Amino acid sequence: MNCKPTYLGKVISVSGSSVSIELTPKVRSGLLMIEGKAHRIGQVGSFVRIPQGYNNLFGLISETNDTSSIPDSYSLSAERRVIKVELIGESVGSDFERGISQYPAIYDEAHLVTESDLRIIYGHNDLGQVKIGKLSSSDSIDVSIDLDKLVNRHSAVLGSTGSGKSTSVASLLRAIVNKPDGQLQTPSSRIILFDLHGEYSSALKEVSEVFSVMPSEGESSLIIPYWCVNPERLIEFLCGQNELLKNKFIELIISEKQLFVEKNPDLKIDRDKVTQYTPLPFNLRKIWGDLCFEDKVTWQEKDQENPAYKDGSEGDYNKLISPSFKPPANGGNPPFKGGNNVWNKQLELMRTRLLDSQYDFFLSPNEWSISETYSVDKDVPDLLYQWLGHNKPITIIDLSLLPSERLDLLLGSLLDILFESALWGRNHDEGMKSYPLLLVMEEAHRYLSNDSNGLTKKMVRRIAKEGRKFGVGSMLVSQRPSEIDETILSQCGTLFSLRISNSTDRSRVKAAMSDGLSGIIDSLPILRTGEAIVTGEAARLPMRFKFKLPKEGQYPNSSDPDVSANWAKEWSFMNFDKITHSWRTQNPKKNS
Template identity: 30%
Template sequence: MNDQPSLKQFLDELSSYADQDAAQGAASAARAGVPPIGQVLEIAGSGSRVVMDADKLNELQSHSDQSMSMSGQVGSQVKVKVGSSWLVANVRTLRAGDEHGTVIANVDFLGEGSQRSDGSLASFRRGVTRYPIPGAAILPVTTEDMRAIFAADDSPHVEIGTVYPTDDIRGTLYVDPMLSKHFAILGSTGTGKSTSVALILHRISQLSPEGHIVMIDPHGEYSAAFKSCGELFNVDNLQLPYWLLNFEEHCEVLLTTDGAERQRDADILAKCLLAARTKSTQSAQFGKVTVDSPIPYLLTDLNQILVAEMGKLDRAGDTTPYQRLKNKLDELRADPRYAFMFSGMLVSDSMASFVAKLFRLPSHGRPISIVDVSGVPSEVTSVVVSVLARMVFDYAIWSRTEAQRPLLLVCEEAHRYVPKDENSGGQAVRKILERIAKEGRKYGVSLGLITQRPSDLAEGVLSQCGTIISMRLNNDRDQACVRAAMPEGARGFLDAIPALRNRECIVCGEGVAIPIRVRFDDLEPEKRPASSDPSFANSWRETGDEEGIIQRTIKRWRGHGK
């Protein structure tokens, strides 16, 4: 840089030579009252380097325009003139320049827009068609420019908050691109993640009151948030028929062994389960019946078939696997905790009504089903989630010839069900969620993953999410995982993730025009999930009725069987 004119000389000369190509941006900016702050140093694909005048940046910090006052800071935007277009870039890193009073910045180009008569930016769109040449003037982005950059088009969209650092520019999510290519909401505990999830789902529900959303709620947080616009299901009213389980899910519930013994038990279960399904009075009308077919069968039939098969054996020792299966089956039928799944001796074909109420077909203005699995015994929670997710996917596959009714499956605490460890339990739920992530968009199934530990998610699942909404993440591994999943142009925003305030997020991907930092709107108290942390200091000051609290708690505890 020493053999070139100084940056200050360059900026001064721009005013004198406004007719030169390198000065076109400055001339346009002068008409809008915006001073140049630097010049392009090096161009390299999506990312480039610019040099800026530290004094001019310091002067801008007291500017009345909030966007201009942030210019030159990490995460802020700058613009450069290329032909008749403005190119917008995001500042990723800053360091002191070789020349005194200069700052070197790495920037990522986000998109471009046309120029209005007053020199400001208009009609912004993602992507870059022409790059600037080294020496082109760098200018700060004004609030009016920001309005053009973040102006929502006519596509269906929802507003979720305010774009940083402005007070009134709205951050929007485009619903179709976000849902058709899946999305993930990430954030450490205590960042306001649950409330933000509720806000986004409320806004989508308001936009599409006849939508079809199924949410898996492992902690019972969201029932309070959606009681006015959703249907709430838990162990008391879910009534999930056991015969909807496929063979793999039957194995996870009924088999208790490992290794070679497990394979032997599975072979026996497959034979007996197929016989029970085939014996069903309804099986004849469905043609070919397989061990996976969701055809109602009686548990008593399965029991009798196990006993009959056991009776055919010569040596008493061979009956052990049959006895294991029979004992487990008897245990499930007798355990009141499993009544929501293994209830009663009478079996009716309730599949149509179950699908209709769970998938909100029709919605009647209540488009979301909250399935609270907090009361489900922990041994079968992953199986219950597997059945629900698989039914969403299977319904979409088998209804392809009908009028389209796309489904959104939202999975809270997703790292539980699609863990990085491939040898952990719950393989059925892992397989179906991975399949939805890879293939769901072909069939009109959208997946929303919510997690506080993205680094514990299976490899590849996060990268299948076209839109990533990241709140503050405190763990280095989680930050690295999100960094790997986010597109190149969002790198400047990623450095802000550890510094985000509560209820603030970075959004990038298909659901937004360009990566944005957004402060979420406040949600009405009656629409918030029951996830607020208790105040130890306040609660520990309260006394009275401890005996009654204990008695009522123990009654519920014992009555629930857990």
């Protein structure tokens, strides 16, 4: 009889990477006390070690069986417990590697994995190892992930509503930037969190700068200058689909940008190399006025020298007043026709957009607006400094107050600005190759579905494929993994799977995970809140663990309403004026 305290049992069958182990009667209670710490035995997702001379094979328990699944010829006792283990790696001395070079033999010993074994695997004290929680099967064992691989190889946090997803994301980001004692451990980290529900500012307030369309106290204004946005998408947003108008619009954008270069020689930009994609300011209202002129103009002469304005009404593009012209006359009499008068609908839509106050942060970008003399108070460097240059490790972009139908355009534009700056700044000290950027994208299924075909999906696909080369990593957060584009999800090297009840979502996660851990994935519906299975590049071994719980006051603003307590309150008269005012002003913040 083996007397080693970690002894679990012996190997009784080997099939590929799957090993069946019969547990010794000594561990039939399911609990082992080692060095004063309790270890639960036979838990799905817990570890097993199989010594092979100087080497140790490591595996994860994927199922537990009774004697009915094992042939009678193996039976050594009337009551037996058998566990199925998936082999996933081996250690040689103090070095651990994924994959195995040899298989165990029948009757080889199997042992419980202790904290000292896991220290060999995870290297807790190594630079770049981030402690994010505790192992589910043993509360004394810390779970660490590799920060470099988490960022460079992309990741996803997946879980049904109510599984603790938002709290887990907040806990994960806090673990990255803070030491256990609360001091900063990565003061120069660059993490941008796109918050679609405005729930993270309360959870990460002391380690983040928050940008919002309608900022509260302590928050900054979110500005996305229209002239930094992909021009084709901008035109589509402003005017809808019209190929002829689009071509003329782009021609005017290039002309305006070239004029800005001429007026600002200190930029040292070659005028002839300016394209519609060059991030230079241009006057959108002036272009609207030029398009109105082009569409409606009539001329006093055939050679089109003098416009035939009606009553001297030349219009005012700054006030969005279009010019008026005398109608063309018949025959060879003046006024003579100039424009085709076919863009009325599109130009009126553009005018409406420019007048809509909910788009001011975008179409009237304050200090980033161009003046009549072709100067700007703030330029692209100031924009990047706002998001990346402050002394907090996390930037929260609160998108909760954006018009939902324009989420794709605006989020895609933010990603476009950030990725282009990484692409062209790869050889500079301030670039993302020197200070990598992690983009955390909440509610990813809303804009990365198979049916989506917008700017955001295009940019995320590009980041997933090329981001590593330029220092940009992504983390997707979603409650519906089955709706996320398969190509994008397959690029996520690390997966954190919280409780997932839906079988379709579970199947997608199982397909995205490697290591043949079907038994562990089948446990996703019964995970506790805040408990997850992590697998992939950043985890040296796949494991089931529980995220660190945040301290009081560090939870996201996403908790369920307290139905029973609030419904039990004594009735009192209610006035709905404030709700109506918030609705009309598109501002959910409290008003007096």
